Each structure stands twice: as C-alpha cells, then as structure tokens.
Amino acid sequence: xxxxxxxxxxxxELVAQEPRTQAEIAARLGVHRSTALRTLQTLxxxxxxxxxxxxxxxxxxxxxxxxxxxxxxxxxxxIARPALxxxxxxxxxxxxxxxxxxxxxxxxxxxxxxxxxxxxxxxGQRVVLHTAGVxxxxxxxxxxxxxxxxxxxxxxxxxxxxxxxxxxDFDRALAAVRERGWAEDxxxxxxxxxxxxxxxxxxxxxxxxxxxxxxxxxxxxxxTLRGLTPxxxxxxxxxxxxxxxxxxxPETTDPQEAYx
Amino acid sequence: xxxxxxxxxxxxELVAQEPRTQAEIAARLGVHRSTALRTLQTLxxxxxxxxxxxxxxxxxxxxxxxxxxxxxxxxxxxIARPALxxxxxxxxxxxxxxxxxxxxxxxxxxxxxxxxxxxxxxxGQRVVLHTAGVxxxxxxxxxxxxxxxxxxxxxxxxxxxxxxxxxxDFDRALAAVRERGWAEDxxxxxxxxxxxxxxxxxxxxxxxxxxxxxxxxxxxxxxTLRGLTPxxxxxxxxxxxxxxxxxxxPETTDPQEAYx
DNA sequence: GCTCCTTGTTGCACCTGCCGCAACGGCGTG
DNA sequence: CACGCCGTTGCGGCAGGTGCAACAAGGAGC
Numbered sequence: 368x369x370x371x372x373x374x375x376x377x378x379x380e381l382v383a384q385e386p387r388t389q390a391e392i393a394a395r396l397g398v399h400r401s402t403a404l405r406t407l408q409t410l411x412x413x414x415x416x417x418x419x420x421x422x423x424x425x426x427x428x429x430x431x432x433x434x435x436x437x438x439x440x441x442x443x444x445x446i447a448r449p450a451l452x453x454x455x456x457x458x459x460x461x462x463x464x465x466x467x468x469x470x471x472x473x474x475x476x477x478x479x480x481x482x483x484x485x486x487x488x489x490x491g492q493r494v495v496l497h498t499a500g501v502x503x504x505x506x507x508x509x510x511x512x513x514x515x516x517x518x519x520x521x522x523x524x525x526x527x528x529x530x531x532x533x534x535x536d537f538d539r540a541l542a543a544v545r546e547r548g549w550a551e552d553x554x555x556x557x558x559x560x561x562x563x564x565x566x567x568x569x570x571x572x573x574x575x576x577x578x579x580x581x582x583x584x585x586x587x588x589x590x591t592l593r594g595l596t597p598x599x600x601x602x603x604x605x606x607x608x609x610x611x612x613x614x615x616x617p618e619t620t621d622p623q624e625a626y627x
Numbered sequence: 628x629x630x631x632x633x634x635x636x637x638x639x640e641l642v643a644q645e646p647r648t649q650a651e652i653a654a655r656l657g658v659h660r661s662t663a664l665r666t667l668q669t670l671x672x673x674x675x676x677x678x679x680x681x682x683x684x685x686x687x688x689x690x691x692x693x694x695x696x697x698x699x700x701x702x703x704x705x706i707a708r709p710a711l712x713x714x715x716x717x718x719x720x721x722x723x724x725x726x727x728x729x730x731x732x733x734x735x736x737x738x739x740x741x742x743x744x745x746x747x748x749x750x751g752q753r754v755v756l757h758t759a760g761v762x763x764x765x766x767x768x769x770x771x772x773x774x775x776x777x778x779x780x781x782x783x784x785x786x787x788x789x790x791x792x793x794x795x796d797f798d799r800a801l802a803a804v805r806e807r808g809w810a811e812d813x814x815x816x817x818x819x820x821x822x823x824x825x826x827x828x829x830x831x832x833x834x835x836x837x838x839x840x841x842x843x844x845x846x847x848x849x850x851t852l853r854g855l856t857p858x859x860x861x862x863x864x865x866x867x868x869x870x871x872x873x874x875x876x877p878e879t880t881d882p883q884e885a886y887x
Numbered sequence: 888g889c890t891c892c893t894t895g896t897t898g899c900a901c902c903t904g905c906c907g908c909a910a911c912g913g914c915g916t917g
Numbered sequence: 918c919a920c921g922c923c924g925t926t927g928c929g930g931c932a933g934g935t936g937c938a939a940c941a942a943g944g945a946g947c
Contacts, residue, residue, distance in 0.1 A: 368665045368668050368669045368672070368934095369631055369635075369665055369666055369668075369669040369933085369934070370905090370932090370933065370934085371629055371631045371632055371905070371933090371934090372631055372632055372635045372666060372669040372670065372673075373669055373672070373673070375629075375632045375635060376669070376670075376672075376673030376675060379673075379675075379693060383692075383693050383696045383697070384696075386700060388922080388923085389922085389923065389924085390922070390923080398906080398907085399906065399907045399908075400907095400923090401906080401907070401908080401924095401925085401926095402905075402906055402907070404923085404924070404925085405628045405629050405905080405906090406629060406632060408628050408629075408924095409628045409629040409632040409633055409636070410632065410636070411729070412628070412633070412636075413632075413633070413636030413639075414733065414751050414752075414753075415636060415639075417728055417729070418729060419700075422922090422923075425697075425700045426693060426694075426696060426697035426700055427697070427751065428697075428701070428726075428728065428733045428734070428735055428750060428751035429733075429750075429751030429752070430690065430693050430694045430697045430751065431694045431697055431698060431701075431704075431735075431750045431751055432643075432734070432749040432750035432751035432752060433639060433643050433686060433690050433694070433751065434686075434690045434691050434693070434694030434695075434697075435694075435749070435750060436643045436644075436686060436749070437643070437685075437686035437687070437688075437690045437691055437694075438691060440646060440679075440685045440686055441688070441691075444691075466688075468674075468677055468687075468688065469671070469677070469678060473674065473688050473689075474688070474692070475688055475691075489692040489695070489696075490688060490689075490691045490692035490695060491674050491687065491688040491689030491690065491691055491692035491693065492674075492689070492692060493674075629904090629905075630903090630904065630905085630934090631904090631905090631933095631934070631935095648893080648894085649893085649894065649895090650893070650894080658935075658936085659935065659936045659937075660894085660936095661895095661896090661897095661935080661936070661937080662934075662935055662936070664894085664895070664896090665934080665935090668895095682893085682894080
C-alpha cells in the first residue's frame with residue numbers, strides 16, 4: 368500500500384540476510400542510489416538498521432529490543448514455549464510452531480538442536496502453504512471459505528519430486544490429514560527433510576496453530592517420525608489445554624456444540 | 628528524512644509499548660485515520676506488526692525472526708554475552724552493556740535478575756547521555772571533538788534532584804571518571820536506582836562500550852556498588868581482551884601511544 | 888429490536904514530499 | 918595520481934501519500 372514503507376521493509380529483509388553496501392541495496396530495490404541512502408538514513412535514525420564499522424549496513428540494535436517486547440505480546444508463543452522445549456528434548460529433532468496470522472500462516476517459534484543443520488525456516492516467515500506439514504495440519508481443519516481465501520492465487524510450485532503440484536491432490540492430502548489426525552511433509556520442499564505435524568486448538572475449538580517435528584531424512588525417515596506422533600499429540604494437546612481448549616466429550620462431537 | 632518511514636518506525640515504537648487501536652495510533656501520530664490504517668496495513672504485510680484477536684495492533688512475528696538474525700550480526704554482543712552473564716550471576720544485580728553507535732550510545736544487551744523490578748532501559752534504546760553511568764564511562768574517554776559533537780544540542784534535563792543539569796558540572800564528572808576509572812549514576816535518572824559503570828576498549832585502545840551494574844537504592848546503595856568495581860573491572864577487562872585489546876605496559880600510558 | 892461506536896474500505900482531488908539526476912567532496916585502494 | 922565507492926546537497930517533476938467523505942459491517946449496550 369505504502370511504497371516507501373514497503374521498500375523499508377524490503378531493506379530490513381535484505382540486510383537481515385547479510386550486511387550489505389548502499390549500492391547493493393539500491394540495485395536490489397531497483398531504485399536510485401540516493402533514494403536507497405535516504406531510506407537507510409531514516410531506518411538508522413530509528414535504530415532499525417545501523418552502519419557497521421566496515422561501512423556496510425546491518426540490522427539495528429533497536430530490533431533486539433522490539434523483539435523482546437514482541438515476545439511478551441505473543442501469548443501463544445509464551446504459552447507454548449515450555450511444551451515445545453520439552454518436545455525438543457525428548458525427540459531430539461527440530462520443532463516448529465506455526466500459527467494462523469490473518470490470511471497467512473507464519474512460523475512463531477522454533478526449537479533447534481545443537482549441532483543440527485539449520486533449516487530454511489525463520490520465525491515470522493510465511494509458511495509455504497502446499498508443502499509444509501504445519502500448513503496442512505492447520506488448513507485441514509479450517510472452514511472451506513477460509514481455505515478458499517488463503518489458497519486464492521496460490522501457486523503450487525514444484526520444489527522437489529514429491530511436491531503436491533495441484534489443488535485436487537492437495538485437497539486429498541487435507542482429507543487424509545483429517546482422517547489420521549496428523550499431517551506430513553514427505554520431502555516436499557527440500558528433498559533432504561521431512562516432517563510430521565499436528566494441530567493446536569483454542570478455547571473455541573478452532574485450529575489456530577500447529578506443531579511439527581522436522582528431521583533430515585538421513586537421520587530419521589518418515590516412518591521413524593510417524594512413531595513420534597504420540598509424543599507430538601501429547602504436546603499439542605497440552606498447548607491446546609493451556610489455550611483453554613477442552614477435550615470434546617462424545618456428545619459434543621456433533622456440530623450442535625457450535626451453539627455453545 | 629523520509630516521512631512515511633519515520634512514521635512507520637513511530638508506529639512500531641507505539642505498539643511496542645502496548646497493543647493499540649487504529650484510532651489511537653492515528654491520534655498519536657497526528658494523522659488522518661485512513662493514513663494510519665494504510666501504514667498499518669503495509670507494516671502488517673511485512674509482518675512487522677499484526678492485528679491481534681482483540682482488534683488492536685501489536686508487534687509482528689517477523690520482528691522475532693529479524694532479531695534472531697540481528698543478534699548474530701552484533702559481534703560485540705556475541706562476544707560480551709558470556710562475561711555479562713557471569714557478572715550477573717556473581718553480583719545479582721541488573722547488568723547493562725551499552726555501545727557507541729554512530730553519534731549515539733545505545734543499550735546493546737541487558738541481564739536481568741529474576742524477581743527484580745524492571746528498569747526503564749530497553750535494548751536498542753538510546754542512553755540518556757547526561758545521567759547514565761555507561762554514557763559517562765564512554766564519553767570520558769572519547770576525543771573532545773567526538774564529545775562535542777555528541778553533546779551538541781543536548782538538553783541537560785533534570786530528572787531527579789541529583790541530575791547533572793549543566794555542561795561544566797558534566798565535564799567535571801567526566802574528569803572524575805577518568806581519574807578513578809569508573810563512572811557512577813547517583814540516582815540521576817530515577818530516584819530509586821543507582822549504578823556504577825566501566826569502559827570497554829577495543830583492539831585500537833578506543834573506548835567503544837561500557838558495562839554497568841544497576842541496583843535499586845533499597846537493595847544496594849552506591850557504597851555497596853563501589854565495592855563491586857573490582858568484579859566489574861574484571862568483566863570489562865575480559866571483554867576488552869576478547870575484542871583484541873592488549874593491556875598497556877607502563878611505557879605506553881603516555882599519549883605517545885596514539886601514534887600506534 | 889434499536890442505536891451508537893469503531894473499524895475496514897473505496898474513490899477522489901490536492902499537493903506534499905519522494906524520486907531521480909547530477910555534481911561535488913572525502914576517503915581508501917591500486 | 919587516478920579510480921571507485923560513498924555521503925551530501927540542490928533542484929524540478931510527478932508519483933504517490935494524504936486528508937476527506939461516505940458507506941458497510943460488526944459489536945456493545947440498552
């Protein structure tokens with residue numbers, strides 16, 4: 368909507384990847400050198416970026432402060448953290464927490480294992496809807512109009528040989544998720560990584576987030592991960608309960624409960 | 628420089644304080660409601676803010692991700708962290724690390740103690756130059772032209788009865804710092820908090836940062852804090868060494884060393 | 888049921904303030 | 918010494934940000 372703010376945000380993403388020179392940023396943004404400079408100056412004033420000793424621009428100190436505050440505002444993250452850490456300790460794999468954020472699904476937290484390869488995901492990033500386990504775990508339990516809206520215009524780009532590349536196949540995958548209760552990513556984004564994921568529900572019984580266990584196929588294949596679903600179920604049930612969710616009794620499994 | 632980016636940064640600060648409504652933000656910015664909305668939408672698109680369940684706007688998840696990356700770019704912080712944590716464990720008070728960042732001094736890291744009152748400082752925030760211990764510890768060892776530039780237009784606002792309110796007194800304070808090797812904040816900003824601070828030097832023997840120990844007067848007065856200066860000296864010397872600083876031999880204590 | 892309030896959204900006209908350009912100076916490197 | 922890179926400044930043009938008004942939708946309160 369607002370061009371210059373959009374550009375400023377792009378600058379943040381650029382210098383987050385690695386500190387960059389003013390000329391490089393101007394080139395990547397496709398704007399004149401002086402324009403990039405003015406943007407950078409404003410951002411530096413605000414402490415969001417900073418000029419480093421080597422002359423390149425990097426992220427600013429203020430970001431760390433804002434993030435500290437932000438973490439306090441993330442009720443979900445705060446609530447889920449202990450459960451995620453426990454899961455991480457017990458399964459020894461990378462754990463992700465992703466949540467619905469408007470019409471997108473974003474990574475909200477991540478537990479990494481010491482010595483493990485870093486995965487592509489970053490906190491705050493949008494999840495690739497048609498490949499990630501967490502997105503399937505969430506989408507499978509959304510009303511169809513929500514799914515429709517979120518997938519509108521979505522490109523089913525092939526990243527590996529197992530990527531789901533069309534809507535009908537994806538719908539079948541969601542149906543499978545609903546049936547068995549968990550979602551999988553069978554090396555659909557990176558051919559060396561796979562994962563299992565399960566949904567998290569809130570007090571209104573809506574699925575608002577999902578937790579996944581990701582591993583390198585070399586260290587644990589899908590079959591091994593499936594063996595971890597009981598552990599994962601325990602984790603997601605715990606988080607859901609902390610969010611105020613109440614396990615449905617047999618009589619409340621019908622749609623009548625919607626009337627509270 | 629760039630108005631809309633400046634506003635966007637203000638928005639970030641506003642919602643960092645607490646989640647706010649669109650109308651509130653518009654009022655604080657002094658702009659029309661629709662303008663504020665457009666700014667917010669752009670920021671939300673970038674993940675820097677987000678619309679919360681209660682309709683108010685808060686900080687976005689992407690900030691947490693950016694901050695993770697940012698922390699990796701902060702060499703000083705990375706290097707100093709272990710020493711600060713150790714100091715925190717040993718003195719049981721709040722520990723600050725502040726650094727020169729262009730023509731400002733900003734908090735770079737902070738060790739809080741469980742159960743302690745939260746202090747005003749936030750990572751990334753500019754230090755109040757005439758009251759903070761860290762700023763005196765840094766300014767006392769800067770070339771006079773740098774001090775001049777940084778204090779240009781600075782207001783010596785009184786925050787408590789002990790605040791230094793004019794330049795000559797401040798210069799005398801800096802001289803005292805040079806003499807005894809550490810700086811103090813005698814309840815100059817908040818009447819219930821005081822601190823001691825010492826400088827950190829880099830490989831070129833320049834003072835680039837400072838570490839402070841802050842406490843509530845009720846829990847430890849200035850006299851008690853002064854007793855901690857040996858511990859503080861150990862910490863700053865350790866960080867300085869990690870930055871490549873070499874303790875000066877007796878013959879290099881004269882100004883000749885400036886010629887390297 | 889009703890109203891009142893807040894918010895999201897859209898269209899439009901105005902004009903601010905951002906953009907691109909060019910030129911100069913400083914600094915470090917080859 | 919030349920060259921490249923960067924910061925800075927002034928200026929004209931115009932894109933795009935801004936303010937305004939009007940409407941719809943949702944919620945709270947009565």
